[in-house]
Amino acid sequence: MREPVARILQILQYACVGGGLLLVSVVTFARLDGEFGRQEAVSSFMSPEFAPDQALWSEERVRDFKASLALDAGEPQAVLRIPALGLEVPVYATASELHLNRGAGYIEGMGQPDTGGNVGIAGHRDGFFRVLKDVGPGQTIELQTRKRTHRYRVNSIEVVESSDVEPLGDTVDPTVTLVTCFPFYFVGNAPQRFIVRGTYVWG
């Protein structure tokens, strides 16, 4: 082989291997960061730091403290669990890319678990919500907020087009709607949404 051709092949080889390693490293780092972030967020949500001894606090101070926690978009607002699937993931204030890399996120414009309505929670189908492919009717969905643990029972599972927002509509009784992309194994922007709807389980 002539020297210039060998040289070009060498450059291409190094460029491809370098670029490939870089991309694989980025993906691996993002995955690890997401998993460690999930574990850290869940344990920080459960830690007593979020529930300091407020015996001597005034009612107003307790209220302000709770409000400040709710406003801190950097901290999880709740923990979502589906015990049958082994899912335990922090839920953040929005469904932004940043939050969905660290857990699940409330869909803006929908209800909240403590105040009622249809609570929308989004997650990546190639991340924490991939286990939803095995979800079944009757399974329990738990949503632990700082006020109480809400329980829902899966009562419908459907696939809709990404333009169909009907599942995000308000409801009189409290419900939870989990949203992720469909198909679960798809490279690029999946064209549909996988919807899991749960109705409230009264205590």
Place this chain on the structure above:
Amino acid sequence: MKSTLVVSSLVLAMLPAVAGAQQPAICERVEFSQDVLARFPDIRKACLDVISKDGQEYAVVKADLVRATARRMTIRVKLPDGTHAEPRAINVKPGFRLNVDGRATPVDEIAVGQEITAYVNVNDPGIALAPAEASDPVEFTPVPAEPEPAPEPVAAAPAEMPKTATQLPLLGAFGVALLALGAGFAFLRRRGTNNN
């Protein structure tokens, strides 16, 4: 009057155990007005006690909170068979406190799913949340004759589905493809070297 409420509080503490059992005799005897029966058809079944306050008689019921906005709460009265009556909205004033597990709890700390105690006026169709203290005022919300409109949405519905796909799998696949390409170039280079 206060003693009536104290006795009623003791009775209320035992209500969960009573809820699925036989109706208290006082609930069988009490005369609900036709207007009240029209708006609360299951009130006699849901009634757990009857108390008197300020010259009025009130049926005591248990309910689950289904929605809580700043000044309005929507509840569903619990029936003995475990089902719920139609949702009813109740106006609440800021600072109002409820008795939750024996503790006076501000209304803005109550979350959906909380079991609460409510009063239904025996004569005039109205419903109120039971206050934490007997001395606290009871604020009734009139119940209209026609069915209540759906409660106001907790928020404006989103106009589009959230984006729940990442480019990570694509990047990963790209990275693996580049590594394979790099291995291919290495193979070609080695074969060329060996041929020489």
